[in-house]
Amino acid sequence: MNVLQxxxxxxxxxxLNGSGGAIKxxxxxxxLVDGLAMGGTRMTTGVTEQEVAGLAxxxxxxxxxxxxRIGGAKAGIVADGGDxxxxxxxxxxxxxxxxxxxxxxxxxxxxxxxxxGVFFAEAGYxxxxxxxxxxxPFDWETYYNPLIDITGHGVGVAAVTALDAGGGTGPASVxxxxxxxxxxxxxxxxxxxxxxxxxxxxxxxxxSADRLPVADLxxxxxxxxxxxxxxxxxxxxxxxxxxxxxxxxxxxLVLAAQKHALNAENxxxxxxxxxxxxxxxxxxxxxxxxxxxxxxxxxxxxxxxIGGAGSAALxxxxxxxxxxxxxxxxxxxxxxxxxxxxxxxxDLLEIAAAQAGDPLPELLAARRQVLx
Numbered sequence: 001m002n003v004l005q006x007x008x009x010x011x012x013x014x015x016l017n018g019s020g021g022a023i024k025x026x027x028x029x030x031x032l033v034d035g036l037a038m039g040g041t042r043m044t045t046g047v048t049e050q051e052v053a054g055l056a057x058x059x060x061x062x063x064x065x066x067x068x069r070i071g072g073a074k075a076g077i078v079a080d081g082g083d084x085x086x087x088x089x090x091x092x093x094x095x096x097x098x099x100x101x102x103x104x105x106x107x108x109x110x111x112x113x114x115x116x117g118v119f120f121a122e123a124g125y126x127x128x129x130x131x132x133x134x135x136x137p138f139d140w141e142t143y144y145n146p147l148i149d150i151t152g153h154g155v156g157v158a159a160v161t162a163l164d165a166g167g168g169t170g171p172a173s174v175x176x177x178x179x180x181x182x183x184x185x186x187x188x189x190x191x192x193x194x195x196x197x198x199x200x201x202x203x204x205x206x207x208s209a210d211r212l213p214v215a216d217l218x219x220x221x222x223x224x225x226x227x228x229x230x231x232x233x234x235x236x237x238x239x240x241x242x243x244x245x246x247x248x249x250x251x252x253l254v255l256a257a258q259k260h261a262l263n264a265e266n267x268x269x270x271x272x273x274x275x276x277x278x279x280x281x282x283x284x285x286x287x288x289x290x291x292x293x294x295x296x297x298x299x300x301x302x303x304x305x306i307g308g309a310g311s312a313a314l315x316x317x318x319x320x321x322x323x324x325x326x327x328x329x330x331x332x333x334x335x336x337x338x339x340x341x342x343x344x345x346x347d348l349l350e351i352a353a354a355q356a357g358d359p360l361p362e363l364l365a366a367r368r369q370v371l372x
């Protein structure tokens with residue numbers, strides 16, 4: 001079945017109550033293309049069905065913009081503080097029919113590669129095999145684990161592409177809101193290209209300086225993106241004030257953490273002239289309107305945050321040239337994602353320069369025509 005993305009309601013919503021155990025959650029399939037859909041699995045205490053549906057719609061838009069023939073889906077589990085392995089075993093048993101039916105579920109906020117391994121195993125799901133498609137020549141971890149930095153890489157590409165389009169010269173100053181895997185990868189990417197990280201925010205607050213050493217901060221950051229305050233470099237400013245990252249003077253703000261980090265209440269405090277969404281649903285609709293009204297540029301997550309989802313979709317749809325050696329295959333995927341982000345960022349900004357209002361719907365409409 002082909003379902004392209006003009007519909008407003010999801011194609012399917014499944015409420016998860018647990019098979020052989022209790023969990024609360026949802027799988028939302030926003031669209032199906034050639035019988036396939038995919039997206040990550042999010043586990044937080046406050047995740048809602050509405051949030052999962054919005055994330056699934058974003059996945060649809062991401063794949064449409066990337067020109068990939070696969071639909072968008074997302075899973076959400078309400079974290080209850082219970083036994084983690086038991087939760088994901090229950091999740092795996094529960095979503096087994098979906099996984100085997102063409103709905104590939106990966107990882108997202110609050111879910112690790114180890115968790116994915118647990119629910120894949122419990123479901124007896126192996127992405128190497130799918131009816132009607134060639135087998136992958138190696139297991140999922142062999143393909144996907146070397147691509148851990150690809151989302152941050154794509155976000156960095158979006159940032160430098162937008163800078164170039166705006167005529168930026170010289171090093172830009174950057175604030176990274178969120179220092180998990182994506183935030184750290186963006187920081188490394190931009191620093192390696194001569195830009196200066198002046199602010200980093202994690203769950204404990206904001207750290208700022210004229211120049212923050214990315215490698216030193218990364219070395220004292222745990223797997224959940226929390227920076228050890230007792231081991232910070234000298235001459236940094238630390239604050240626990242809410243949303244203090246908005247007050248750090250910078251050319252670029254990268255949003256790489258929770259949903260609606262930029263919202264109707266705090267968007268008026270924005271100082272950066274360029275906002276790049278490195279997280280899913282990082283800005284609410286009102287915040288985006290305020291950003292546009294201020295004259296700042298915003299590159300949405302459906303363009304910038306394609307790396308992880310896109311690289312997984314390239315494998316699920318068997319687009320990747322799997323006969324390449326490991327390093328050449330990794331380089332091919334990174335180049336593919338870079339080209340996709342660069343093209344979509346440029347096209348979005350060209351539309352924005354030619355018309356008033358949100359340019360994303362026009363870009364999506366153009367990309368849908370290519371997929372039909």
